[in-house]
Amino acid sequence: MYIRDPIYGNIEVSDTELKIIEDEHMQRLRYIRQTGFAYLVYPGANHTRFEHSIGTMQATKELAENIYSKDDLFTYMGLLHDIGHGPFSHQSEPIIEKYLKKTHEKLGMDIVLRSGIKDIILDSGVSLKKILECFTDKDGHNIISGTLGSDRIDYLLRDSYYTGVAYGIVDFPRIKSKITKYKNKIAIYEQGVSAAESLLLARYFMFENVYMHHAQLIAAKMFTKAAEAAIEEGELEPKLFASMKDEEAMMALSHTKSAAELVHKIQDRKLFKRVYNNAIGDADAPSIKELESALSRKGLGANDYIIETYSMKLPGGDIDVVDRNNAYIGKLGSISELVGTLVGKLGSKKMLLIAVDHNFIEKASSAIKPILAHNA
């Protein structure tokens, strides 16, 4: 059986894989956008975790070809790795982690164990224990979630394709042919350094232009603020929230007292406007409490603004580079000056974003100015 995919052409699907895909929890991913609210910036970005999951399965198979003998463990993990995602993928994570104390990986484990997928895996002969380990053991499944892993390769290619930006187009054929194993971890041959650099840079540019585009961050923060308010007011059950689809969550919130206004603004794309979006040093980072007080003094209510700190998280320097004979040469971060710069200077940059309802732009600007003066 084949599934048509714009990135890989036809993806061949085995009977067991098809059974997993047909499970309602996998089908649910059809209704969860891959890139959160990026569709409000890039109208084409309506692609979902469903396509990405099937794509990651395919990329896992292709990557694994050169380093493992065929291993369904990795294939199934590629397919299942995002099954625990809440509405709008990463955008609901802060809420879910705050109220359920669980990562999406942990929620994924729970789903596998309580759904029909458990039996499908048991029937297939793959160790359920290993699958569950994979969900949490960051190191074990790095063919999927690692620096050069299939998850990343798929989302960079896919997010570029659907947004229409060129930044994330990585050289998958080259990476595939230059990847290897060193001390049981994914490593890269020296001749693949350029392809690895290019992948890490592609990810950086996608962060800059898509994932951390200010409008996507603003919409996402408006959404989590709405969800938080609804939960705090007892109008939304956190566990239920975690299991919702994108539009299900939006509609549930639109029927609450506490969150309706914020959510309608997202739906009609009346997003808050930036009044500040800059790097802040650690030393003189402004206190969020202080900013909130200043905005409050100017008459802004809790639902009139968002304040968000964020950073890039650009790891990737620690992948091993080996020569033709599989002898260790060094870490990618030290061999490549570009990766060094990326991981070092850019990866640690801390950003502050403040946005307000369009009626409060001037008031907010003057309120925050004195506090942020030294960050200008």
Next chain:
Amino acid sequence: MYIRDPIYGNIEVSDTELKIIEDEHMQRLRYIRQTGFAYLVYPGANHTRFEHSIGTMQATKELAENIYSKDDLFTYMGLLHDIGHGPFSHQSEPIIEKYLKKTHEKLGMDIVLRSGIKDIILDSGVSLKKILECFTDKDGHNIISGTLGSDRIDYLLRDSYYTGVAYGIVDFPRIKSKITKYKNKIAIYEQGVSAAESLLLARYFMFENVYMHHAQLIAAKMFTKAAEAAIEEGELEPKLFASMKDEEAMMALSHTKSAAELVHKIQDRKLFKRVYNNAIGDADAPSIKELESALSRKGLGANDYIIETYSMKLPGGDIDVVDRNNAYIGKLGSISELVGTLVGKLGSKKMLLIAVDHNFIEKASSAIKPILAHNA
């Protein structure tokens, strides 16, 4: 201002165009899938009427360049032409036409007149009357909805891109450069016949492989059956239905008694299975009533099956072909043998599709066999 689009790169948007796009009725199109339930067959087909509307605006501008002086009338019409669509675009049309007696074009007119868009147009100096004429006058706005119009060019390119099939890739640059006007209608130069043929064939292949893929037709019919039941039972208001977004409609239906079961099956992708999907002659077309009775006698309830007749509607033969000196040569359908075949034999083919819940496949097959024997 620019909007990024995978098909055209950056689309430039004027202030007036932006104001129209920002209207809530245009924003609503972000939540209406372009190709109905095709996403259940082609996982990437989550693109929306929103992208398509902006794309049609752009294609209109590019097409018009060679035949009109710049005319905002056509630009705005390209943008607005689908604003009246109900949930899942064409899939809700039969229901809306049945209960509201209005086409989506007529609903689009209503929206323009009662929304802020009316004033935006009045301010821009474009004749509101002409805009409204465009919504209904099939002939007048054929740069958008005609055989070689921008609507068609955009959806073929876009639907191919998002589904990942190659069938709809038309030669837009060539069509653009070979289109002209003859007796105030869009015509094509002789040297553009090949490009025009190719477009009509692309459309045929997209019908065959996407728009009329059996699983998309089955899901669509399950959806309209659900909506019809809910309306008949007084659980859904037709006018409200027409204004809903895709997932809004699905959720509304999932909360009704009459439609919940069918809708949950769509959501979990437990679609009915084909038991018949073939061409039927006009003469010996089986009566749907007869088929329903036969299925009913075997114990199938109204929500256990769908029966759908459909055909391709492949017009396009009547576009004028002219020579270099704009002298008339003939109609495309008679000049091109391929278009002749397409419009003639294939365009008039009537199809019958019967699908049932997977529990009833055998019973249904034996029930319909005698009735359809002469069509096998």
Next chain:
Amino acid sequence: MYIRDPIYGNIEVSDTELKIIEDEHMQRLRYIRQTGFAYLVYPGANHTRFEHSIGTMQATKELAENIYSKDDLFTYMGLLHDIGHGPFSHQSEPIIEKYLKKTHEKLGMDIVLRSGIKDIILDSGVSLKKILECFTDKDGHNIISGTLGSDRIDYLLRDSYYTGVAYGIVDFPRIKSKITKYKNKIAIYEQGVSAAESLLLARYFMFENVYMHHAQLIAAKMFTKAAEAAIEEGELEPKLFASMKDEEAMMALSHTKSAAELVHKIQDRKLFKRVYNNAIGDADAPSIKELESALSRKGLGANDYIIETYSMKLPGGDIDVVDRNNAYIGKLGSISELVGTLVGKLGSKKMLLIAVDHNFIEKASSAIKPILAHNA
């Protein structure tokens, strides 16, 4: 070892395949353009038989996957199938066949037998006899040269890519997954009919727009006329000509007395201009002799014009279509109305092209008019 190709990404190459590729006769194909003189119309069409040969090898492997167990015979044949081509590929064929009485397939056999490739094949264990059979047995190697064969798939995709036209983009993934064997021949499943139709139409459109573009035909005929003159005058040895590369042949001809003028016109792209290019019926086909006399009477020398008759050769209707259970349904040409039209009406159309030096356009037009009046 991998070879980078824009169509398939990275093509994996085995040691034996690499040895064949490294042979000087395969390397020679780097200097023979895939689409003859089409580069004078489509500036990007500088791609060569070398890339096409490697691509055909890859397409053969992918196609064969579903129908044969791995078989190096077909792989090597895919690689070698064009090794006998003369300068500008098909454009030199009439000359070579006239003077050497050999097809390019027969010349390919000769090259294999007298070169190092023979030993490479013998060492590999593949039957040399079977390879040689493949070169001539049209029926035996139809996975390569057949209706849905790898040769055709590769050249349609490749020629579209390099020319930049969209016409030849066939749905290779779909064809691959729907191809099968019936009575030991390549057949197609019913569900693949649409993909097969699309391939045959793609080929038709490429004929119309690229392979039979009048300027490419004119340049090609100017070239063969030059070569013929040089051979007749004893200034060019036919066997040597057959072994030349594109530019080698052009330069050799440019140093002859008889052909220099024509060849310089091609090099500077001073191509003859069309005065006639239309379908001619069999019944009233004008005599070429008569046309030549008429032109001669107006003062045109042999090197001032070209007269070329050509047709499309659009076979493909005889491929077998089978159902899911591999039971015979019918021939593609009768099942598909489009293929029927293509093979029937369009495939048999005979065309006449007359072009002359730009100084003779008016004289030539008036000379041929009376003769061709009934074909206008």
Next chain:
Amino acid sequence: MYIRDPIYGNIEVSDTELKIIEDEHMQRLRYIRQTGFAYLVYPGANHTRFEHSIGTMQATKELAENIYSKDDLFTYMGLLHDIGHGPFSHQSEPIIEKYLKKTHEKLGMDIVLRSGIKDIILDSGVSLKKILECFTDKDGHNIISGTLGSDRIDYLLRDSYYTGVAYGIVDFPRIKSKITKYKNKIAIYEQGVSAAESLLLARYFMFENVYMHHAQLIAAKMFTKAAEAAIEEGELEPKLFASMKDEEAMMALSHTKSAAELVHKIQDRKLFKRVYNNAIGDADAPSIKELESALSRKGLGANDYIIETYSMKLPGGDIDVVDRNNAYIGKLGSISELVGTLVGKLGSKKMLLIAVDHNFIEKASSAIKPILAHNA
């Protein structure tokens, strides 16, 4: 009139532009490969300076749209900028500069002045003086040859397309919309920094993977060594050499005594093999004379090896970045840490490549080892 191009679709060409394109000196560029000998590594890289020249014209027009009123000066310069290139483009430059003391820009000026192009320009009303200035004034024509210029944009996109590598895919739509003028020079808006970074990185990756691929460098050096030998022996006239096409030069050299052997090795792709290819510090750079003596002592003749030093030349840091109000912010190289790294550390890296005939690999390796020990 339109020219079909895979990068931009249809390129519109005015009458004057067409006249320039039809000139024999522009037509000659059809026979000069854009990326020298890269086709020996990437089989698809047969694209020529001709396509690139037309593409650069188109990119110039698109870039200029936002910063100049339409100016044919830049359009013509885009078209003409490479008209002076010798065989294999940049690969023949060292020879031409050594013997003719002229850059390809200077040779381009000469061609314009002595050919029909001069009159075409005079007729068009564009100042011939300004065109000639453009050829040499690095600063004046930076919309073409500058950091974000059309030349670079076209070759990155084009070389990526034809080689099939993803590295050079720059975000042209974004650059186009974020480019501006500051103090009469091309500058970039702050929001375009990411696109500018991406372009400079794309160029770096193309250097690493294509332009400075060791096999392309080896073939190029074998070619210049052959040309140098032939010139020194009086078998090749430098001025004639500069005016040759790729294959014309190869064939001319293949008929000399001094160069035939090297040239046949390139034609049959029997390239020298790397024995050294590493960065060398300035301080302890080995003397080429010393290396030559060492190789000579081991029995290697002048035609058995090549020694080449090369570096990346990665300027681009000095472009001005301005804010929305066109106020100066800083130089790109200081604002972007990635560009800083690129220009600083990577741009100044000096490389040494030594390659020898495959019969001498061991001898050569042992000969150079002691000399290069401190660079290992």
